[in-house]
Structures are given as structure tokens and as C-alpha cells.
Amino acid sequence: MKALPLEAKKRTVTGKRVKNLREAHVLPATIYGKTTKPISIQVEGDTFDRTFQQTGETGLIQLTVDGEKHPVLVKNVQRDPVSGLPVHVEFHQVSLKEKIHAKVPIVFTGESQAVKEKIGTLLQLLSEIEVEALPTDLPEHIEVDVSRLINVNDHMTVKELSMPENVALLTDPEIMVVKIGELLAPEPEPEPAPVEGEVVEGEAAGVEGEEKGTEEKKETPEKPEEPPKKE
Template identity: 30%
Template sequence: MREVTSLAAAARVRAGKGTARKTRLDGRVPGVIYGDKKTPELISVESRELMKELHKGSFFSRLFDLDLGGRSERVLARDVQLDPVSDRPIHVDFQRVGKDSRIRVFVPVVFTDHEASPGLKLGGVLNVVRHEVEFYVNPELIPENISLSLAGMEITHSIHISAFNLPDSLKPVIQDRDFTVATIAPPSKAEEEKPKAEAAAAAAPAAGGKAAPAAAAGGKAAPAAAAAKPAAKPAGKK
């Protein structure tokens, strides 16, 4: 299960563009909490703290405890609006999650034992089709990731969701097919040609090094010999 992150928040009394603008000028990001069959609530969070959590990654699949002056709300981040120029957050939405609720959330996919894959050793490429997979899960049981070992996998091997040993708490949102998560693709033509080009480049200096002594010893340096002959006398002179 993921750790729950505490994040300080403050209640906002009024909505509206003017109030939201003032909130941002004060170094805070306006937001809202909704869900769990309760009335939506206007809040704000400190801009620097929100940026710090965004940069940690997996922001939308981590649980937060919003501290609202002594009252705590357990939530998931559902949306962050960014300024198109500065790329800083200007609004954030959180969804309340109850202990017995079941939510949809994306969970990162991790692959291990790359060095133990014969396909990758031969130059194959791990082509990840889904870096995250969406699941139904109890919010208290959201895992850090789902992982799979690549040991023994050959080129052209397809990795489907059924290959993962998923806990009973995780149910894929896609249920009508055993969807592909990744494949081990053959090396590209450029990669295949690279060893040949390197071998040819290595052989070229060796071949050139042998030619020089042969020319010196074999007497086939015709251009040099020709240059050594005296120039022909002009016609009519003795």
C-alpha cells in the first residue's frame, strides 16, 4: 500500500475569478474537494507544497490527508490546471475517498531483470505499450506499482495483463480482453547494421596498413617511377 501524504489546506469562503486571482497572489492554489456523497468544499493549498508533490511523480495515484485546521479529509488528486505560460498549478481538484469505497486509479508498470532476457541480450527492444494500467481498487490498497520479471523472455514475446500476479484487490478496468502491456520487439535495421559497420570500419585500417609495404617492395609504384624519368627533349633539338 502507498504511504499517505499529509498536505495542509485552508477553507475558502467564496468562489469566483476575483477571489481565485487573489488566492494565487497570496502564493496559494485554489481548489475544491468533492465526492463521498458530501457537499463540495472550496479550499486552497500552498503553491510551493503543491509543486513539490507534483514533482515527486504518481501524483494522481497517491493518497493525501488534507489538514483543514484540525479536520482531516482523505483524498485523491483528480485534476490540476496549469498556467500555459509558467506551467505552474492554478487550480486543483481532490476527490474524497471513503474506507469502503472503490475507485478507478492508474497504477505504474515496472519491469525487472532486463539483463536476464535473452531477447534483450540479442538486441531486442522493450516496447512498453502501457506505462500505467487503470484498475478498480479500494483506496487503502492502492499499490506503488505492478511489476514483472523479464527473465527468459525472447524477441517477439508479448506481455499481457494476465502475466502479472495481481492481488485480489486490483481489478483491471478493461475486462473484455487480455490486453497487451508490452512486447519485446526485434532490433531495428539501423541497430542490426551497426555491428557490420563497426566491423568494416575496424577492418579498413588493417587492410590499408598491409598495402604500404607491398607497394614499396613490389616495384609497382608506376606513378613514382614515371615521375623519375627525364622529360622528353623537344622535337628538332639534339
């Protein structure tokens, strides 16, 4: 993959004053590397967003800082927990001649016949795999065509993935990537509870019987006591 260009400047603002950069839509960042001391930089927030949308964490970026070029990958993006906007970026400087380990996202394509016929559901069990390659050979993603999964319980493992040339797989090949699970019938909805004051059928009959028996008792006059017989 060809490296995308990104311009940055060395950053002298630190501590609490970094907040002023963010308010001006400027993103604080740092470059790290095996043979490079950390470099504090700043980059235009909108420019970084557009670049990162294309590269993700596996695409190579040609980062130019005050005229000096750095081949880097985005290592980490810290985001505001409320707004979700990036607040700091870590770039990892790499050697174009040295293989690196990276996690590559999996993208599912196609449609399973079992899902189309509504007899199964697609279970995506793995979202990324780890690979080894030169920075210029890292793929943006690995595509998985699920149209080959026809029946319930059909599945694919890591070893069945189609890998690009010059990319070595590091993830356990026996791990399952995707599977067609059985489509469970929806559970019957519980009957609504009776509203307060509402009498359930059956209970009503019992109540009526009780009331009727009570009324009959009230209507039946009591027999007067007979006077004692004289001897």
C-alpha cells in the same frame, strides 16, 4: 498505503483574484465527493508538489482543512500550458470503507536479453491499468520485470501481471502490456545532391564529348562551292 498529511485552508478568493494567490505560490483547489458538496480551498504550492510526488493519483492523502479531516485522492491537476506549473487541483473525497476504481501506472524494471544483445527493441504498449480496491489498498504502481522477455516477439499481457492482495483487475486481461520488437536495420543515407555548378561524373564526359564535337565542327573548313560547268 498509509495516508500522507496535507494542510489546507478554506478559500474565499474567487474569479480573477485567484491570480494573486498563484503569484504568492498558493494553489487554488476544490474538494469533490459523492456525499460532499464542493469545498473551495487553497494549499501551499510547494507543500502540494512534495506530497503529490509521493502519492501520484493513487496515493491516499489526509487533507486537513481548518481542523476538519478529509481522506482524498488527487483527481486532476490543471497545469499552465507554458510553464507546466499546477494552477488548480481537484481532490476527490473517498470513503475508507468503499471500494473505488482507479488507474494505476505501470513501471518497467529489469532489462531484456534481446535488448541487451541489440537484436530487439522494447515496445511499451500500456502505461496504466484500471483496478478496484479500497483507497487504503491502492498500489502506487504495478511493476513489470522485462528481464523475462528473452527473444524477439516475446510479450506479456495484462493477465500475467502480479497484482497485490485485495486489488481487482478491471482492464481487459488479454491486452498486451509489453513486447520485444524486431530491431530494424538503419536505412542507408541518401547520397548528397550535387552542389550547384558541380558536374556529376558521367555527365561531365557527355559534356566534354559535346564540346569536343562542336570544336571539331568549327575547325573543319567548309568546301567552296564549285562553279557551274559550261556546256
